[in-house]
Amino acid sequence: MTIVWWGTAICLLINIVVGLVFLTSRKSSEESLLAALLFGTTGVALTLIVGKAVGQERSVDIAVVFALLAAVLGVAFARFGWFDENKKGDREP
Secondary structure, rough: OOHHHHHHHHHHHHHHHHHHHHHHOOOOOHHHHHHHHHHHHHHHHHHHHHHHHHHHOEEEHHHHHHHHHHHHHHHHHHHOOOOHHHHHHOOOO
């Protein structure tokens, strides 16, 4: 069963690499936000799967921290980073 967990972890790492390649080829803010959220959720899944593969129950705590950081990143980007280019003067800091 451990081989299944490690195989899944490798697939998730490949997913992150493909996402990084996609992110470097695109320049819009919406795509950057979606890629960052993808990295957050994939990081949570990867932490849980590797923790299960090595038998560490503490990986759940680390995954929860990653999930909270990904949520904060999404909210911060939506609040400060995603605005209409034509209304730069109307944006509040």
